[in-house]
Amino acid sequence: MPFQRVLIVADIEGSSGCWNYAASSFLTPEWANACADMTKDVQAVVQALLRAGVTDIIVKDFHRTGYNLLPEKIDHRARVDSGYALGPIPGMGDPGKAQAVLFLGLHAASGTDGFLPHTMTSRLAAVRVNGAPLSEVSLFASLLAPYGIRPVFFSGCPAACRQAAVGIPGISTYSIDKQTGPEGFDAQAWRQGLAQGALASLANHAVRPLDGNGPFNVEVFFRDGAAEALKAARRWRLEQCGDGVRFEIRDLPALFLTLSRICYLRPAWLPLLPLALPLYRLMGRAGLQWARHRLKRLPAPSF
Ligand SMILES: [Zn+2]
Numbered sequence: 001m002p003f004q005r006v007l008i009v010a011d012i013e014g015s016s017g018c019w020n021y022a023a024s025s026f027l028t029p030e031w032a033n034a035c036a037d038m039t040k041d042v043q044a045v046v047q048a049l050l051r052a053g054v055t056d057i058i059v060k061d062f063h064r065t066g067y068n069l070l071p072e073k074i075d076h077r078a079r080v081d082s083g084y085a086l087g088p089i090p091g092m093g094d095p096g097k098a099q100a101v102l103f104l105g106l107h108a109a110s111g112t113d114g115f116l117p118h119t120m121t122s123r124l125a126a127v128r129v130n131g132a133p134l135s136e137v138s139l140f141a142s143l144l145a146p147y148g149i150r151p152v153f154f155s156g157c158p159a160a161c162r163q164a165a166v167g168i169p170g171i172s173t174y175s176i177d178k179q180t181g182p183e184g185f186d187a188q189a190w191r192q193g194l195a196q197g198a199l200a201s202l203a204n205h206a207v208r209p210l211d212g213n214g215p216f217n218v219e220v221f222f223r224d225g226a227a228e229a230l231k232a233a234r235r236w237r238l239e240q241c242g243d244g245v246r247f248e249i250r251d252l253p254a255l256f257l258t259l260s261r262i263c264y265l266r267p268a269w270l271p272l273l274p275l276a277l278p279l280y281r282l283m284g285r286a287g288l289q290w291a292r293h294r295l296k297r298l299p300a301p302s303f
Contacts, residue, residue: 098149
């Protein structure tokens with residue numbers, strides 16, 4: 001029996017309307033168009049799942065502010081969950097009763113080939129765990145594992161798909177090749193394949209929830225070099241080595257928290273997070289409203 005209760009984690013870099021860095025940035029014209037196309041990708045998958053009898057769908061918007069999808073354009077039987085939450089799952093909030101997770105529109109890891117590769121932020125040049133590049137999909141899957149949620153499907157550029165398959169053996173993948181640019185790209189046909197692949201993955205009972213247990217040796221390298229590494233090392237009491245910091249950690253969920261801190265926070269800010277998060281969500285909502293107005297004035301080009 002295919003999984004009936006599904007979580008979709010949606011990012012923008014590997015979605016069908018993001019063809020350059022500007023389209024992944026907040027409040028750019030390219031981003032507004034990419035939001036529209038990312039929404040169409042998710043809607044194609046949601047419709048296919050609903051038609052096949054999937055009963056519960058939660059869509060987690062997981063790019064930048066967490067406000068990129070246009071919920072009014074997604075079948076209302078799916079619940080679109082925008083913005084970040086402090087818990088119960090850090091960032092993601094409540095996964096409901098999901099049995100399986102589908103990752104749509106993700107990207108390759110920092111320090112690897114691929115389209116707009118990064119882990120957490122483009123300010124990191126590389127993140128290595130026991131010597132191997134770390135993809136976000138492994139972090140996210142590990143956060144969901146204690147809830148018994150199986151990572152069954154991944155879509156992104158070919159390099160991102162290869163990395164997902166290494167990090168999560170048995171996961172189904174569906175790629176989008178962005179090397180040739182948007183000209184001649186058949187978004188509708190690609191979306192159809194995406195929806196078919198996502199649907200087929202729900203029969204994949206071979207993939208288990210990801211075992212994120214270590215211990216792991218972690219190296220984090222900064223694009224801005226040693227000065228940035230020194231700041232992070234001092235802030236978070238880590239060992240600096242050249243352009244990076246090094247530390248040991250027990251599991252991937254703990255690593256997600258540590259990387260979130262290194263990338264976005266300072267120790268003094270931690271007690272303020274419950275206050276800051278609503279403001280960040282407000283900013284995200286305002287940005288999406290701007291995108292909506294823009295899309296109404298200038299319909300997105302359809303490739
Ligand atoms: Zn993203």
